[in-house]
Amino acid sequence: MQEPARGAQAMNPVLSSIDLIAPASLDEALRELAADPALRPFAGGTDLMVQLEAGALHAGRYVSLWGFRELRGIHEEQEGVTIGALTTYSDVRKSRLIAERYPLLGRAASETGGVATQNRGTIGGNIANASPAADTPPALIVYDAELELRSAAGSRRVPYVSFHRGYKQMDLKPGEIIAAIHLPSRQTDPARDYYRKVGPRRAQAISKVCFAGAAHLDGPRVRDIRIALGAVAPTVVRAMGAEAAVRGGRVDESIIAAARTALLADISPIDDFRSTAEYRSRVAANLLREFLTALARS
Amino acid sequence: MSERVTTRIACTVNGRRVSFDAHPMARLLDVLRAELQLTGTKEGCGEGECGACAVILDGELVNSCLTPAIHARGASITTIEGVSADEDLHAVQESFLACGGAQCGICTPGMVLAAMELLSKTPDPTEADIRAGLSGNLCRCTGYRRIFEAVLDACKSLPAVPRP
Numbered sequence: 303m304q305e306p307a308r309g310a311q312a313m314n315p316v317l318s319s320i321d322l323i324a325p326a327s328l329d330e331a332l333r334e335l336a337a338d339p340a341l342r343p344f345a346g347g348t349d350l351m352v353q354l355e356a357g358a359l360h361a362g363r364y365v366s367l368w369g370f371r372e373l374r375g376i377h378e379e380q381e382g383v384t385i386g387a388l389t390t391y392s393d394v395r396k397s398r399l400i401a402e403r404y405p406l407l408g409r410a411a412s413e414t415g416g417v418a419t420q421n422r423g424t425i426g427g428n429i430a431n432a433s434p435a436a437d438t439p440p441a442l443i444v445y446d447a448e449l450e451l452r453s454a455a456g457s458r459r460v461p462y463v464s465f466h467r468g469y470k471q472m473d474l475k476p477g478e479i480i481a482a483i484h485l486p487s488r489q490t491d492p493a494r495d496y497y498r499k500v501g502p503r504r505a506q507a508i509s510k511v512c513f514a515g516a517a518h519l520d521g522p523r524v525r526d527i528r529i530a531l532g533a534v535a536p537t538v539v540r541a542m543g544a545e546a547a548v549r550g551g552r553v554d555e556s557i558i559a560a561a562r563t564a565l566l567a568d569i570s571p572i573d574d575f576r577s578t579a580e581y582r583s584r585v586a587a588n589l590l591r592e593f594l595t596a597l598a599r600s
Numbered sequence: 601m602s603e604r605v606t607t608r609i610a611c612t613v614n615g616r617r618v619s620f621d622a623h624p625m626a627r628l629l630d631v632l633r634a635e636l637q638l639t640g641t642k643e644g645c646g647e648g649e650c651g652a653c654a655v656i657l658d659g660e661l662v663n664s665c666l667t668p669a670i671h672a673r674g675a676s677i678t679t680i681e682g683v684s685a686d687e688d689l690h691a692v693q694e695s696f697l698a699c700g701g702a703q704c705g706i707c708t709p710g711m712v713l714a715a716m717e718l719l720s721k722t723p724d725p726t727e728a729d730i731r732a733g734l735s736g737n738l739c740r741c742t743g744y745r746r747i748f749e750a751v752l753d754a755c756k757s758l759p760a761v762p763r764p
Contacts, residue, residue, distance in 0.1 A: 314626075314627075317605075317623045317625055317626065318605065320623075320625055321624065321625075322624040322625040322668055322670055323624070324624065324670045324673070344668070346666075347666050347667060347668055347671070348648055348663075348666050351625075351627065351648070351665065351666040351667070351668065352647045352648055352666065354625065355627070355646045355647055355665065356647070364625070366624075366668070366670060366671070368671055369671075392660075412732075415648070415736060416651060416714075416734075416735045416736015416737065417661050417714060417717065417718075417732075417733055417735070417736050418648070418651060418654050418661045418662050418663040418666075418714070418736050419648055419663065419666075419736060421660040421661055421662055422660075422662055422663075422666065422667070
């Protein structure tokens with residue numbers, strides 16, 4: 303019988319076309335990114351290592367950002383809260399600040415993967431992976447998040463809602479990384495926030511539909527509203543039509559009906575191995591009803 | 601492409617200083633099993649879904665199939681082999697034995713480490729805490745009931761689990 307291969311011999315053959323460098327500092331990593339526009343960031347590895355094992359990881363060079371303290375942590379600021387891009391799901395899940403002010407984000411973090419995934423998966427990675435089925439982006443859209451993008455040349459801030467340009471397409475320039483997420487101070491009542499992820503099982507599952515909503519009520523009228531969904535379009539989407547159908551009105555059956563019709567035009571779900579377009583449309587509309595009905599009762 | 605295939609990585613595994621040459625993106629799982637001969641860490645799905653390969657790295661549960669070797673540099677890692685000394689089992693292991701929490705055994709190393717991580721952070725967990733703490737670890741034999749009972753049993757015999 304042959305001895306099992308060991309060490310380098312047991313190595314995944316894909317690795318021979320891949321390198322992963324681990325600079326000692328963020329500045330050094332940004333310089334490496336500036337020098338090689340093809341260099342790709344690598345954070346906690348919970349997505350890229352899956353692609354590696356599946357033989358689907360792009361060949362080339364990667365730069366590890368894991369361990370840079372300045373990119374990790376949740377900080378209260380004058381105009382809101384800043385979350386470093388390397389902040390893990392576990393960090394978000396355990397944050398009292400997030401639970402009190404931006405509860406949907408805490409919910410999304412606690413419903414993503416198990417503990418081991420939450421300990422390594424990062425919020426910046428969840429954005430950069432650009433999966434339309436990611437669970438934190440709908441919450442980020444509902445909270446009007448902005449992204450801080452950084453390169454060796456400096457940094458800029460962009461609204462998150464327009465960051466994803468198409469399926470896996472992002473508003474990132476060569477050499478730029480996602481450095482932080484800024485959540486502005488809220489006018490809305492966190493107690494009315496709504497989040498629901500629908501998947502094949504409660505834990506450790508990828509969404510068939512993910513829905514996040516927040517509303518600002520003025521008496522019985524809806525002064526402002528945000529609705530965003532995952533897994534129902536090429537990117538996570540803000541449901542502008544459904545929002546418009548509700549904004550300024552008082553939630554009743556006719557508004558719910560109008561919002562449902564508008565929602566179906568906001569989304570463009572597909573049939574794939576996780577679900578069908580028909581199921582996703584129906585569930586999205588039902589979640590909208592659940593959210594609006596709860597608002598009407600509040 | 602890069603000419604550098606492997607890099608030297610030094611870390612602490614189960615309290616012992618070790619160093620090895622590995623591709624920086626090699627799976628920690630393969631390094632543990634093939635390079636360090638620590639085959640207690642199991643490979644289940646290889647994609648972070650099942651938790652069979654879980655180890656504790658710098659005090660946190662991670663799936664070693666999703667951890668690149670370079671992230672082990674300078675780290676302190678506990679595998680199932682480091683949980684007990686010889687025949688002297690850890691209280692969590694004793695409870696898994698006593699409650700029938702292990703059957704075929706493939707999920708057990710990851711399950712025990714996940715239970716230890718849970719108890720180190722939540723010494724007096726509710727059943728909901730246990731379900732959430734172990735939700736990343738799949739078992740196809742026990743139906744989970746006996747595993748949850750084992751974790752509850754462990755906290756009775758173990759008021760404060762020392763952090764690994």
